[in-house]
Amino acid sequence: MRKLWGRLTSVNVQKAVWALDEAGLAYERIDAGGAHGVVHDPAYRAKNPNGLVPTLEEDGFVLWESNAILRYVAAMAPSLAPPADPRMRAHIEQWLDWQATSFTPAMRDAFWQLYRSANPDRAVIDASVKRTEAFAAILDAHLTGRDYAVGDGFSIADIALGCAAHRWLNLPAERIERPALRRWYDRLAARPGAARALGEPIS
Numbered sequence: 001m002r003k004l005w006g007r008l009t010s011v012n013v014q015k016a017v018w019a020l021d022e023a024g025l026a027y028e029r030i031d032a033g034g035a036h037g038v039v040h041d042p043a044y045r046a047k048n049p050n051g052l053v054p055t056l057e058e059d060g061f062v063l064w065e066s067n068a069i070l071r072y073v074a075a076m077a078p079s080l081a082p083p084a085d086p087r088m089r090a091h092i093e094q095w096l097d098w099q100a101t102s103f104t105p106a107m108r109d110a111f112w113q114l115y116r117s118a119n120p121d122r123a124v125i126d127a128s129v130k131r132t133e134a135f136a137a138i139l140d141a142h143l144t145g146r147d148y149a150v151g152d153g154f155s156i157a158d159i160a161l162g163c164a165a166h167r168w169l170n171l172p173a174e175r176i177e178r179p180a181l182r183r184w185y186d187r188l189a190a191r192p193g194a195a196r197a198l199g200e201p202i203s
């Protein structure tokens with residue numbers, strides 16, 4: 001039986017859930033992380049020594065790092081199969097890396113201050129929002145005239161970027177309106193595969 005460990009409020013768990021649902025693969029999701037704990041248990045640490053979520057487990061095969069899980073699911077599921085063209089594959093990788101190393105880290109401080117701090121620090125929020133706006137502008141420009149992040153079909157790049165955009169566009173902060181980013185996100189969020197991943201209130 002396939003198991004996915006991780007709370008649905010985690011943006012990285014949302015990516016894995018979206019990919020599994022989009023692929024139509026059966027799995028059991030087990031709450032872990034945050035208030036659910038579990039991640040500090042030795043049994044969990046034996047699977048994922050980082051003590052983070054998500055972790056995917058399939059009959060003794062264990063995989064962590066959300067974007068690695070996306071690539072694995074895409075390798076298994078015809079509906080998410082990577083394109084044959086090496087350049088298109090490279091662009092999918094590019095956007096996966098950009099999401100993980102640029103877009104999401106930029107908004108992390110604002111998210112933590114707004115959702116997790118008893119005394120949100122306005123200066124920290126503003127600086128984080130400003131950093132993220134620069135990346136949002138890049139994504140908005142890229143998505144202008146496009147329906148998907150790469151090529152003319154849905155891919156795991158849309159999942160990774162879509163989960164990050166979900167967090168960004170719902171952050172209770174003032175943002176510059178980005179029409180192409182908004183249009184792309186609205187289309188993605190309406191996919192049946194996104195319902196569970198993006199369905200929980202952000203917290």
Ligand SMILES: N[C@@H](CCC(=O)N[C@@H](CS)C(=O)NCC(=O)O)C(=O)O
Nearest residue numbers: 010011012033034052053054065066
């Ligand atoms: N690079 C890792 C980061 C994983 C990560 O930071 N997960 C966070 C939630 S988004 C976490 O486990 N936080 C601790 C917790 O929830 O207890 C990935 O992409 O999977």
